[in-house]
Amino acid sequence: MTALAQEDTAQPESRWERLKNRDKASDGAFVYGVMTTGVYCRVGCPSRLPRRENIRFFASGAEARRAGFRPCKRCQPDGASLEERQTEAIAKACALIEAAEDKPDFNEIAQAAGMSRHHFHRIFKQTAGVTPGAYFSALKKRRALGGLGRNSTVTETIYEAGYGSSSRFYEACASGLGMKPSVIAKGGAGEIIRFAVGACSLGSVLAAASSEGVCAIELGDEPERLIEAFQNRFPNAELKKGDADFERIVAEVIGLVEEPGRAFKLPLHVRGTAFQEKIWRILRTIPLGETMTYAEVAAKAGRPGAVRAVANACASNKLAVVIPCHRVVRTGGALSGYRWGVERKEALLEREGAGRSGKGRPR
Secondary structure: OOOOOOOOOOOOOHHHHHHHHHHHEEEEEEEEEEOOOOOEEOOOOOOOOHHHHHHHEEHHHHHHOOOOOOEEEOOOOOOHHHHHHHHHHHHHHHHHHHOOOOOOOOOHHHHHHHOOOOHHHHHHHHHHHOHHHHHHHHHHHHHHHHHHOOOOOHHHHHHOOOOOOHHHHHHOOOOOOOOOOHHHHHOOOOOEEEEEEEEEEEEEEEEEEEOEEEEEEEEEOHHHHHHHHHHHHHOOOOEEEEOOHHHHHHHHHHHHHOOOOOOOOOEEEEOHHHHHHHHHHOOOOOOOOOOHHHHHHHHOOOOOOOOHHHHHHHHHHOOOOOOOOEEEOOOOOOOOOOOHHHHHHHHHHOOOOOOOOOOOOOO
16 A cells, blocks of 8 residues: 555544544545555445544545555445435335335335335335335325315315225324315315414514414515415415404514514414424424534434435425524535525524524534
């Protein structure tokens, strides 16, 4: 092996700490070479951790090769990471599940993903946040809800979506709907939802509540468009403009936008998958002035590989500010998307003391 004078000495101890923790977020940021074997690896390599004195850090695989090291055959440091390869395989599996008209053969899909059935089940749940079967069930539910209102009867929609009986459909949907499917089919007929619109420094804000609690907090540029979009969701529901008492809810929301840290004690009425609701609960624990990355939230939820599912849960949040999905950023601090606009996300973080130049940004 050639001389190792080319070792990258930038922040070696910081890299050693990240290597000890097998920080997957550092994959691609640097590699490490093992003096005793002449092999270099990615940070997330599953091999046993070498002794510190036997390790040399390099900014890239090319630098490690120039220093005389060869790539590890196990973690393949010059190609896509294992997590990236698994994510790609699961994305293809999702496409196969979505293309299936009847219940798919999960053994065949696992084989197409290059995994055993057991391994596929574990990796799918780790990546997507739900099992393959639960993913297919949610897909059927989504198809059925999309068809409600277009088909002549609810029963027709249920059978077209792949449910064997109406009772199975109602059982599957009971925990995820704010109203019965027959009510959705009628555009929310029979439901009473109160709402009000106010103005804040971020534009317009719409707050709505069912009999169970606050069910929507939306931000936008024009109040008319906020109301129109809300009415389109439930065209036949009884939408009542809030009275003076209800407008206090909007005042509380505006106060929370303008003065971060204020308590919001009103009951919430949010519905989602079990995973989404778990993520929303975690978001409400992020302290004022701090942020978490999507990967950190996924890890806290016990699903370190479900970064994409965390992002989807954030995008599905309908309670702006109260469920602070704006406090979730990409690794490195990039703000990425936000349901109500990246500019609003940055403005919220700035006033909370977690702006680009403030405290609390990801390490």
